[in-house]
Amino acid sequence: xxxxxxxxxxxxxxxxxxxxxxxxxxxxxxxxxxxxxxxxxxxxxxxxxxxxxxxxxxxxxxxxxxxxxxxxxxxxxxxxxxxxxxxxxxxxxxxxxxxxxxxxxxxxxxxxxxxxxxxxxxxxxxxxxxxxxxxxxxxxxxxxxxxxxxxxxxxxxxxxxxxxxxxxxxxxxxxxxxxxxxxxxxxxxxxxxxxxxxxxxxxxxxxxxxxxxxxxxxxxxxxxxxxxxxxxxxxxxxxxxxxxxxxxxxxxxxxxxxxxxxxxxxxxxxxxxxxxxxxxxxxxxxxxxxxxxxxxxxxxxxxxxxxxxxxxxxxxxxxxxxxxxxxxxxxxxxxxxxxxxxxxxxxxxxxxxxxxxxxxxxxxxxxxxxxxxxxxxxxxxxxxxxxxxxxxxxxxxxxxxxxxxxxxxxxxxxxxxxxxxxxxxxxxxx
Amino acid sequence: xxxxxxxxxxxxxxxxxxxxxxxxxxxxxxxxxxxxxxxxxxxxxxxxxxxxxxxxxxxxxxxxxxxxxxxxxxxxxxxxxxxxxxxxxxxxxxxxxxxxxxxxxxxxxxxxxxxxxxxxxxxxxxxxxxxxxxxxxxxxxxxxxxxxxxxxxxxxxxxxxxxxxxxxxxxxxxxxxxxxxxxxxxxxxxxxxxxxxxxxxxxxxxxxxxxxxxxxxxxxxxxxxxxxxxxxxxxxxxxxxxxxxxxxxxxxxxxxxxxxxxxxxxxxxxxxxxxxxxxxxxxxxxxxxxxxxxxxxxxxxxxxxxxxxxxxx
Numbered sequence: 001x002x003x004x005x006x007x008x009x010x011x012x013x014x015x016x017x018x019x020x021x022x023x024x025x026x027x028x029x030x031x032x033x034x035x036x037x038x039x040x041x042x043x044x045x046x047x048x049x050x051x052x053x054x055x056x057x058x059x060x061x062x063x064x065x066x067x068x069x070x071x072x073x074x075x076x077x078x079x080x081x082x083x084x085x086x087x088x089x090x091x092x093x094x095x096x097x098x099x100x101x102x103x104x105x106x107x108x109x110x111x112x113x114x115x116x117x118x119x120x121x122x123x124x125x126x127x128x129x130x131x132x133x134x135x136x137x138x139x140x141x142x143x144x145x146x147x148x149x150x151x152x153x154x155x156x157x158x159x160x161x162x163x164x165x166x167x168x169x170x171x172x173x174x175x176x177x178x179x180x181x182x183x184x185x186x187x188x189x190x191x192x193x194x195x196x197x198x199x200x201x202x203x204x205x206x207x208x209x210x211x212x213x214x215x216x217x218x219x220x221x222x223x224x225x226x227x228x229x230x231x232x233x234x235x236x237x238x239x240x241x242x243x244x245x246x247x248x249x250x251x252x253x254x255x256x257x258x259x260x261x262x263x264x265x266x267x268x269x270x271x272x273x274x275x276x277x278x279x280x281x282x283x284x285x286x287x288x289x290x291x292x293x294x295x296x297x298x299x300x301x302x303x304x305x306x307x308x309x310x311x312x313x314x315x316x317x318x319x320x321x322x323x324x325x326x327x328x329x330x331x332x333x334x335x336x337x338x339x340x341x342x343x344x345x346x347x348x349x350x351x352x353x354x355x356x357x358x359x360x361x362x363x364x365x366x367x368x369x370x371x372x373x374x375x376x377x378x379x380x381x382x383x384x385x386x387x388x389x390x391x392x393x394x395x396x397x398x399x400x401x402x403x404x405x406x407x408x409x410x411x412x413x414x415x416x417x418x419x420x421x422x423x424x425x426x427x428x429x430x
Numbered sequence: 431x432x433x434x435x436x437x438x439x440x441x442x443x444x445x446x447x448x449x450x451x452x453x454x455x456x457x458x459x460x461x462x463x464x465x466x467x468x469x470x471x472x473x474x475x476x477x478x479x480x481x482x483x484x485x486x487x488x489x490x491x492x493x494x495x496x497x498x499x500x501x502x503x504x505x506x507x508x509x510x511x512x513x514x515x516x517x518x519x520x521x522x523x524x525x526x527x528x529x530x531x532x533x534x535x536x537x538x539x540x541x542x543x544x545x546x547x548x549x550x551x552x553x554x555x556x557x558x559x560x561x562x563x564x565x566x567x568x569x570x571x572x573x574x575x576x577x578x579x580x581x582x583x584x585x586x587x588x589x590x591x592x593x594x595x596x597x598x599x600x601x602x603x604x605x606x607x608x609x610x611x612x613x614x615x616x617x618x619x620x621x622x623x624x625x626x627x628x629x630x631x632x633x634x635x636x637x638x639x640x641x642x643x644x645x646x647x648x649x650x651x652x653x654x655x656x657x658x659x660x661x662x663x664x665x666x667x668x669x670x671x672x673x674x675x676x677x678x679x680x681x682x683x684x685x686x687x688x689x690x691x692x693x694x695x696x697x698x699x700x701x702x703x704x705x706x707x708x709x710x711x712x713x714x715x716x717x718x719x720x721x722x723x724x725x726x727x728x729x730x731x732x733x734x735x736x737x738x739x740x741x742x743x
Contacts, residue, residue: 052709053709053712090705090706091705091709091711093705095665096568096661096663096665097665097666100659100661101461101464101702104457104460104461105457105702107456108455108456108457108460109457121567122566122567122568122663122664122665125567125568125569125570125661125663126568126661126663126665128570129570129571129573129584129659129660129661130659130660132573133573133584133585133660144567146567151569151570152570153573189557189558189560190557190560190565190566191560191564191565191566191567192566192567194560194561194565218554218558219554219557219566220554
């Protein structure tokens, strides 16, 4: 050993001991490395809150298939931070009480790193307070405005699907410019319908249009004939968002009421998710327009990303299961599971996520995201994430029913669905 | 057999629950907090059904009255949570008196149907008043709004002991009532209303009293549930939440003070465990209920009461 001044020093006892210790540590390095590897090879555990039973079961079935497909793909690509992803699924019965219990189960029993996948708004709103208290990142795929409205908390995010306010607002320019400016709205008389009523009314007025009448249908109604005479005669566009089993009756009775002289029909595909558009009784929808979160039928200009996504999940060109053409998917929404898990992967890798102690870093990493280009991770299209409101914004699609198929006629810009921030979650404590 | 000490037994039971608050693992700690609040609801139900023989199919309206009375007081008026709890209790009391005054003109199957219809009316009112209630979606009671008398109810320990406090109030109130002449008179009505009336009791007034106490306890549970878990939603007013307390009480033992807790706990874990095995977990719950009805028609605590008479009033 040579010092700065060039003087040589002999081997000391302390130095020899240190060298020996260093040698022993070096010799045992493979053991340490194996231990470290064993630590990091532990799977990332993702609690999947799935609507297996209850009113959301049809959505839940397809959310499940999409989630299984994307996890298989992510694992084939090396997992997250080199660790495999494991899905721990629990049925929430589409019930907010059970939903909150399931979130607790993920955090406290299964030891999940995050929770993910909830669709129905009431389950999200019932579960989110517990996720926030448990500091469990909760990635919802719900399209509700609850996240961006500021109602929830810093641990709840929606980075994989746009919200209803954005979707509805983005429809107004096309409706006013192509279908008509005098609109009558028919909607179920509960929160989902009220969101459409409020957001679309404002949006169409901003386009120089007006809503002539709001017709709210009580949730227990099974026949709609008595409501149709309330539709003003000078209505140019009938905006409808009926959901649930009664939608088939609704469309049939609407057809019987109007015959061939109906105003233009515009609806949200939510009404007919998991329902074959060519079902008997739905003939009246021919020529009508729908919002689609993601086009159910493979379009003539289908992207390679949609093609790959469709194949991975097992959906044919008509939006049905490849193994059962009658099993129609919830194609307009379920891409949100795929894209959300890719956001989780990107967030965990940016945060260097290792263990639940890093959950706060994960939230901050996702909040720092902005542009999400269209690609295999985002097959529905490019998106822009707003870290302050925890909500993603993206393109919306308008399709027309032609020969019993939904054919895309318009793609909105991301700006069409933009609105001012209503909350800044980044100011909330972690 | 030694002389029964039911009060000591129930106080001992509360002491065990208190001690469990310090030792249970996180997951079961949270579950037990839920179970205690829901068991308070079942105790309320049991007062009407188990003691007075009033089979209601609409008790969710009282649970929801408490939840929304509390929740809306905070959401619309920014009320202090302690005052909001009181608002929930008053809502439950008033609703039970109004419903009782009308529904108690009927009996038996008609009473079941009338209470079911009233509950449906309350449920639809919550949906239709969406501007204030957010309808089926419900609303969050924010963490900052859940600090009662300086205690932050978002913490696990605070939540557990608050739930235990609510449950203790329910259990001891029920125990006091059923060992009191009022409770004995209710049992007499259940067994033979005609004869009770002949003995000089105003059975109509007693039944109204039973329903009022039952409804108010249910409302206490509803208000506490909303405040402890941060959410008020219309699903809690649905028919499912009217049927559940009936099942909990039948399972645990109708007409026993502690039976509702046992039934609620049993059902909670039955569903929790069965849902991990199959999506048809309600089928499993149904089969177990049928088996219990066949082999233990008095419920779990009802069976224990036969073995230890006097201990389980």
